Amino acid sequence: MKTLALSLALFLGVAAWAAGSGTAGAATTCDTPQVTRNIEYVSDPVSPLQRLDVYGFTPSKGCASAPVMVYVHGGGWRKGDKRVVSDKARFFNGLGDVFVSVNYRLSDPPRDPNRPIHPAHAQDVGAAVTWVEQNIGDFGGDGDHLALLGHSAGAHLVALVGLDDSYIEQGGGDSAALRCVLSDDTESYDLTTKASQSPITHFLVANAFGRDESAWPDASPINHVGDDPHPPDFLVIRRGDAERQAGQTAFANALEAAGGNVTILDAPGYTHGDVNHLIGAPNETVITPTIKQFTQSCLG
Numbered sequence: 594m595k596t597l598a599l600s601l602a603l604f605l606g607v608a609a610w611a612a613g614s615g616t617a618g619a620a621t622t623c624d625t626p627q628v629t630r631n632i633e634y635v636s637d638p639v640s641p642l643q644r645l646d647v648y649g650f651t652p653s654k655g656c657a658s659a660p661v662m663v664y665v666h667g668g669g670w671r672k673g674d675k676r677v678v679s680d681k682a683r684f685f686n687g688l689g690d691v692f693v694s695v696n697y698r699l700s701d702p703p704r705d706p707n708r709p710i711h712p713a714h715a716q717d718v719g720a721a722v723t724w725v726e727q728n729i730g731d732f733g734g735d736g737d738h739l740a741l742l743g744h745s746a747g748a749h750l751v752a753l754v755g756l757d758d759s760y761i762e763q764g765g766g767d768s769a770a771l772r773c774v775l776s777d778d779t780e781s782y783d784l785t786t787k788a789s790q791s792p793i794t795h796f797l798v799a800n801a802f803g804r805d806e807s808a809w810p811d812a813s814p815i816n817h818v819g820d821d822p823h824p825p826d827f828l829v830i831r832r833g834d835a836e837r838q839a840g841q842t843a844f845a846n847a848l849e850a851a852g853g854n855v856t857i858l859d860a861p862g863y864t865h866g867d868v869n870h871l872i873g874a875p876n877e878t879v880i881t882p883t884i885k886q887f888t889q890s891c892l893g
Contacts, residue, residue: 623656626686629732634724635717635764640698640709645721646675648682648692649732658735660772660892661691663725667745667779667869670714670801671701681742684873684881688888691734695721697750700801711802711812712760718750719760726761726770738892740773741825744869746801748779748830752814752844755825773826773891775884778860778868780837782844783816784809790836815844819851826891827853830868830880832860858883 630646638644650659662685666673675694685692697717698709718741726736743751754760755774762768781787781798785806788798802812810816818824827848831841841857848855860868860879871877872884 623650623733624689625651627651627732628682632724634695634721642696642698643717643720644675645693645695645724647729647732647734648686648694649729649734650686650691652731652733656733658730658738659689659691659733660738660740661693661725661729661734661736662740662742662888662892663693663695663722665695665697665718665741665743665747665750667743667747668699669797670746671699671703671797673699673747679870680873680875685888687873688885690740690888690892691729691732693721693725693729697721703796703800708800710800711808714746714801715750715753715757715760715812716763718754719762719766720764722754722761722771723764723766726766737770738772739770740775740888740892741771742775742777743779744777745779745865746781748776749781749814752776752779752782752827753812753817755827756814756817756820758821768821769823771825773828773887775828775830775887776844777830777872778832778841778865780833780840782814782840784813786840815847818844818847818853822852824848824851824853826887827855828858828884828887829855830858830860832863832868833865856883856887858887 628648631644634645635643664681675696678694682692698713700708700710729736741751741755751774755771758768784798788795802809829841829845831838845855845857858880863879868880873881
C-alpha cells in the first residue's frame, strides 16, 4: 500500500481549461471543450434526478478518445447536486479526460415512506456508468477507460459500485471498463459501524438504507471486498479524527489483503469540504498532485 502525506508536495500545475482551451497550448478540434447538461441516463426515468452532465470534447476525425472521470456528489444520500463541481471539470479536462457529473435519486424528504432508499442510489450510479460506457464516444470519450470519483456519501457509492459488479452489469454494462475508483473521505465503508457512532449518523443511515438493519451489511463496501478477483485500483482519501481515519484505514487494509492495488492519500489539516472543493484548484498542493498522478496512472 502506498501512503502519501502531501502537505509538502510540489504541484507543477495543470493545463488551462477555458474558452477554446482544453489542454496546454493552442486548442485543436481534439481538445475543444463542450458541455452537455441534463442527459437522461436511463431510458425510462422515474425521477428527474436520473440525469448527468458531460464536460467533453468536440469529436473529430483522427482524434484519440479520452479517458473518462465520473463524479458522484455527496450529501448524506439526501441532498447535493451535479452542478456543483468547483474546479473539477476544468482540472480533469486539462488532464485530457472527459468529466461527467451525475445526479441520483435522493432519500428526501426524510421519513417519507415513498422516498427512494437503498439500493436506488447505487443502482442509479451503476446505470450512469453503463450509459457513459456505451455513449461517451459521442462526446470524445473512451467508454473502456472509466474512473469513478465520489465524495462523502458519493465516496460510499463509488466504492460500493466499484466492488459489487451487479450495479454496472444490471443494465448491460461491463464492469471491466471501470479502471479505478477515487473514494474521497467517507466514514461509510461499514454502515453498521457508522450508524452506531451517534444519533445523527444512525438517522442518516436509517433514512437512506431503511430501518431493517439486516440490509445494511450488503450496502457496506467493506463487505464486498474480494467479490471481484480483479477490482479497480483504489485511491482512498483519508482525514479527520482518529475514529474516522480508523475506518478508512480498515477499508484500505481489507482491499490490500484481498490483493487490490490501493493508495492512501492523507490530507492533514483539511476539512471534509476542503478535500472535495479544492480538487484541481490552482496551486493546491495537498491532494491535487496525487489525484493527478493516480488518475494518469490508472487511466493511461
